[in-house]
Amino acid sequence: MADSCVVIGGGLAGMTAAIRFAEQGGRSIVLERSDAEGGDGNARISGGLFHIAWRPMDEPADALFDAVIATTDGEADPSLARTLADNALEATTWLEKQGAEFARKGPRPYMKFALAPHTVGVGKRHIAERGPDQTMCRLYERARDLGVEIRTGASASRLAPAPSGWEVTYHTVEGVETVTAETVMVADGGFQGNQELLARYVGANAGSAFLRASDASTGNGLSMLLDAGAGATGLGRVYGHVLSRNAFDNDELWPYPPLDKLCLMGALVDRGGRLFPTAAENGVQLVNELVRTEDPRGFYVICDDALWQDAGTDNPYGTPVPNPDLQQRGGHFVSAHTLEDLAAELGMPVEVLRSSVASHNTATGKAGLSGAPFHALAVVPGITFTQGGVRTDDSGRVLDTAGHPIPGLFAAGSCVGGIQGGPRGGYVGGLAVALVFGYVAGVAMAENKTA
Ligand SMILES: Cc1cc2nc3c(=O)[nH]c(=O)nc-3n(C[C@H](O)[C@H](O)[C@H](O)COP(=O)(O)OP(=O)(O)OC[C@H]3O[C@@H](n4cnc5c(N)ncnc54)[C@H](O)[C@@H]3O)c2cc1C
Numbered sequence: 445m446a447d448s449c450v451v452i453g454g455g456l457a458g459m460t461a462a463i464r465f466a467e468q469g470g471r472s473i474v475l476e477r478s479d480a481e482g483g484d485g486n487a488r489i490s491g492g493l494f495h496i497a498w499r500p501m502d503e504p505a506d507a508l509f510d511a512v513i514a515t516t517d518g519e520a521d522p523s524l525a526r527t528l529a530d531n532a533l534e535a536t537t538w539l540e541k542q543g544a545e546f547a548r549k550g551p552r553p554y555m556k557f558a559l560a561p562h563t564v565g566v567g568k569r570h571i572a573e574r575g576p577d578q579t580m581c582r583l584y585e586r587a588r589d590l591g592v593e594i595r596t597g598a599s600a601s602r603l604a605p606a607p608s609g610w611e612v613t614y615h616t617v618e619g620v621e622t623v624t625a626e627t628v629m630v631a632d633g634g635f636q637g638n639q640e641l642l643a644r645y646v647g648a649n650a651g652s653a654f655l656r657a658s659d660a661s662t663g664n665g666l667s668m669l670l671d672a673g674a675g676a677t678g679l680g681r682v683y684g685h686v687l688s689r690n691a692f693d694n695d696e697l698w699p700y701p702p703l704d705k706l707c708l709m710g711a712l713v714d715r716g717g718r719l720f721p722t723a724a725e726n727g728v729q730l731v732n733e734l735v736r737t738e739d740p741r742g743f744y745v746i747c748d749d750a751l752w753q754d755a756g757t758d759n760p761y762g763t764p765v766p767n768p769d770l771q772q773r774g775g776h777f778v779s780a781h782t783l784e785d786l787a788a789e790l791g792m793p794v795e796v797l798r799s800s801v802a803s804h805n806t807a808t809g810k811a812g813l814s815g816a817p818f819h820a821l822a823v824v825p826g827i828t829f830t831q832g833g834v835r836t837d838d839s840g841r842v843l844d845t846a847g848h849p850i851p852g853l854f855a856a857g858s859c860v861g862g863i864q865g866g867p868r869g870g871y872v873g874g875l876a877v878a879l880v881f882g883y884v885a886g887v888a889m890a891e892n893k894t895a
Pocket residue numbers: 452453454455456457458475476477478482483484485486487488489490491492493494495565598599600601631632633634656657658660661662663664665699828829856857858859873874875876878
C-alpha cells in the first residue's frame with residue numbers, strides 16, 4: 445500500500461481523490477495553484493449539474509453506459525465508460541456525505557442532481573451563495589479534518605522520478621519548492637487556459653476563442669505527464685457553447701446566455717457576410733467547428749424576428765436566455781427592416797449577405813429567414829474545457845504510449861481523455877467525470893497497483 449500521495453490541483457477530481465486516499469489511511473498533500481479556499485477551478489464556477497450524458501446519476505448503470513457510448517459515437521473507452529456508469533450513484537452519495545447538497549434544478553430527468561443553492565453564475569466570480577462554490581469549500585474543510593495538507597498558491601510545473609516515487613516541483617510566491625511522494629495524482633483540470641496548447645492540439649486559431657471557464661487550467665498536468673511518457677487521446681476536442689462576442693468585455697454575458705440554438709437555426713456568416721455552412725447537430729459540435737476556423741472571433745448569426753422571439757422560450761435550466769437577457773445584461777445586436785440595411789449596418793457586401801441568406805433558407809434543418817426585422821449578433825465560440833487528455837486505465841492509472849501503467853502516476857478529471865468527445869461533440873458531463881474518477885482513483889492510489 446502506498447501511504448503518501450501528492451495531488452496536483454485542488455478541484456473536484458483532486459479533492460475527491462485526496463479525501464478518498466485519506467479515508468484509506470493515506471497521507472496526502474494537495475498542491476493548489478490559487479490562493480482561494482475551495483480552489484479556482486471550473487467545478488467552483490460550474491452550473492453544478494451532475495449528469496452522465498444527460499442522464500441522472502441514479503439511472504441504471506447499463507443505461508448510463510449505453511448513453512456514454514452513444515453520445516460519443518463509440519469514441520469513449522468502454523472500460524472508462526463502465527467505471528463511470530458503475531460508480532455514478534455511489535460517488536454521488538459519497539459526495540453528499542461530504543456536505544454537498546443536491547436539489548432538482550428543473551423538470552427534466554437529468555436535472556435531479558444539481559448542487560444547491562442554484563444561484564446563477566456570472567463570469568468566473570466566486571459567489572458564496574452558490575452550491576458549487578459551497579461544495580468546493582466543504583471539500584477543503586473535510587480534507588483538512590482528515591489530515592490532508594492543502595498548500596494553496598502552489599503551482600506545480602515539473603514531475604521527475606525519485607527513488608521512492610515521484611518528485612513534484614512547484615512555485616509559490618516565496619520561490620521554488622519540491623515535494624516527494626510514492627504516488628502523484630494529476631487533476632489540474634485540462635488545458636483550455638493555454639492558448640499555445642489550444643493552437644497545437646485543437647486548431648491554429650483556437651486560442652482566440654473565448655475562454656468560458658476559469659483561467660486556472662493551463663495544461664501543466666498534460667505537459668508534465670507527456671514528459672513522463674504518458675499517452676494521450678482526443679486532444680483536439682473541446683466542450684463549450686457559443687456566446688455573444690461582447691462577453692470579452694462584459695462578464696454578465698458568460699457563461700450564459702448560450703447562443704447555440706440561434707446559431708444552429710439562423711444563418712451563421714463570417715465578417716464578409718459569407719455563409720458558414722454547418723450541419724452541426726448541437727452547440728458543442730458547432731463550437732468544435734468554429735474554433736478550427738481561421739477567425740473564430742469573426743462570426744455573426746443572422747436571424748429573423750420569429751427566430752429571435754423564439755430565443756427565450758426553451759429554458760429548462762432557468763438560466764439566462766438570449767431574448768431578453770442578452771440585451772438586459774448589456775449585450776448588443778443590430779436590427780434592420782431589410783437585409784440590405786442590415787448588411788450596411790454590419791459593413792458587409794449586400795449581395796454576399798443576400799446570397800448567404802438565400803442559401804441558408806434552402807438548407808435542411810434551418811429556420812428560413814423571412815420576417816422583418818432582421819437581427820445580427822456578433823458571436824464567438826466559448827471553450828469550457830478540453831475533452832481530451834492523458835490516457836488512463838479504469839482506476840485512474842496513467843498509461844504510457846504503449847498502454848502500460850506508469851508506476852505511481854494517476855490522473856482524473858478534465859486532464860484525462862478517452863471518456864468524451866466524438867464527431868458530434870460527445871459531451872458526457874464534466875462534474876460526474878471528475879467526481880467518479882477521483883473517487884475511484886483515491887482508493888486505487890492507496891492500493892498503488894502496478895500490475
Ligand atoms: C461555467 C461552467 C459551467 C459548468 N457547468 C457544469 C455543469 O453544470 N455540469 C457539469 O457536469 N460540468 C460543468 N462544467 C464543467 C466542470 O466544471 C468541469 O468539467 C469539472 O469541474 C472538472 O473538474 P476537475 O477537477 O478536472 O477540474 P477543476 O474543477 O477545474 O479543478 C482544477 C484545479 O486545478 C488547479 N490547478 C490548475 N493547474 C494547476 C497547477 N499547475 N498546480 C496546482 N494546481 C493547479 C486549479 O486552480 C483548479 O482548482 C462547467 C464548467 C464551467 C466553466
